[in-house]
Amino acid sequence: MKTQNTIAIHGGAGTILRSKLTPEKEKAYRKALHNTIVEGAKILKKGGTAIDAVTEAVHCMEDIELFNAGKGSVFTAKGIHEMDASIMCGKSLNTGAVAGISTISNPIELAKIVMEKSQHMFFVGAGAIAFAKEHGIKEIDPNYFFNQHRFDQWKRVAGSKTAQLDHSDRVDEDKSGTVGAVAIDQYGNLAAATSTGGMTNKQQGRVGDSPIIGAGTYANNNTCAVSCTGHGEYFMRTVLAHRVSCLMELCQLSLEEACQRAIYEDLQSLGGSGGLIAVDTTGKVSFVFNSEGMYRAVKIGEQAIQTGIWRTMT
């Protein structure tokens, strides 16, 4: 029996105030989310795998300047870009991850190649770039990532010791922090992928939860696939994506119950903020966040695409 295809994406969680998001901006975000889901769902519909669908969806968002990943990545304290990404296959539990890379247009593609081609699983910095070159991924001129808005955003905090989540109201309310996708394909296989430019003005070499399997990304065909977004340090301390899976497997919680408990108990009790998207083995989807909003979209089987920013989907 074929499983019902499902794909869900996020474009970051944070203090997304309605009052600050102009109708034009809101429209732009919804359009970007919608188009991304269309591309991911297309792959699932023609019999592609969940891994290929989440890679495509994250790749799409990495190419859109609105999101803090790939082309739209924020500036570090040094005025450059350092990106992280990871991917996990729920069937094999194979994973690939990269961190601290500055000259690759689509970090998620590199993470996928690490998963597929390397005996290792996680590459950082110059070693990740060397691995990319070995596998035919070209370095890109760092100017590709220049964006006046991101630059201005950074300039407001540059020189201070404070790193800022992309959505922080001290920086800019209408920007998100990470992108991610989860999916289940017709073969019943789950996958999750996450990619980020990190925090505005983050110190050189800082790595958050996005490339950490178990923290920002996790997938397991026995339970669920999860991609997180928010204040990365808290997701790492709570090993949040893996936590959701363990709550389902070991406590028989439903996907929604497990996600709620992970965000509203585990994460929130430490003072962390952010959210996650998740899909279970039946194709059910959860979007849970304790921040003001989370850019997100979903397509379940043949149903219409839904996009959301604040509490309710519209």
Place this chain on the structure above:
Amino acid sequence: MKTQNTIAIHGGAGTILRSKLTPEKEKAYRKALHNTIVEGAKILKKGGTAIDAVTEAVHCMEDIELFNAGKGSVFTAKGIHEMDASIMCGKSLNTGAVAGISTISNPIELAKIVMEKSQHMFFVGAGAIAFAKEHGIKEIDPNYFFNQHRFDQWKRVAGSKTAQLDHSDRVDEDKSGTVGAVAIDQYGNLAAATSTGGMTNKQQGRVGDSPIIGAGTYANNNTCAVSCTGHGEYFMRTVLAHRVSCLMELCQLSLEEACQRAIYEDLQSLGGSGGLIAVDTTGKVSFVFNSEGMYRAVKIGEQAIQTGIWRTMT
């Protein structure tokens, strides 16, 4: 009421064949393990914290060439050293981690300073070194890490695409892969710390489980403190240290049951090999490994120090 102090350490798990370990070598390992426990236990006895005790124990092992961490680190494919370390406090769930660092004598001290002084949690490569300098940790001449035995070990596989666990019989049977410590102090607080030089001939930028919170290191005052050693990629895919904690918390397994299940079911079902040390909130200790041996030692309260290499402690 005071909790009974306990500290346990490992110096790596792997194919440690009795036939290959000369009596002199065995004696040297047991002495190193014994001396390390003495230093860690001293801190606990005088009222120090579990965090300070595990840091001291790992620091000691980083200074001993027998172990693959700090001074005794193996060579990468590029003929240099790239070290990783992490630490976690079970009370606050605060953590610090560093990866891909080549010029710091004691990576565990740097991980501890990241935990204590940074708003971030995980630094890699040049950013980790910059952070170290900012906090008064000096870079060291890379020659400090030169060791003829390690160099010969590397030369046997250099130029090939294969990375080797330090204990692999294709490299050398009598060497371990990682060092780690777990402890509980008189205040009932747990801590875990792990440090490694990685795999002989590993590719540039490869990061394993040692600096990954949830994979190689985890501590939580509600459950246990865990430090892992073995084929890192498998510990990352199984999020093994966090898995032990979840099995205890969510399934009410004892420490020993949880460790056995994590190693013999979760890890082994993927084909992974290695082991872990763990301590629970009552000061009970588990050493579980599916490899031939694991260098280890423990001191519980006022009891005599025990050291072990193969199945039974002696």
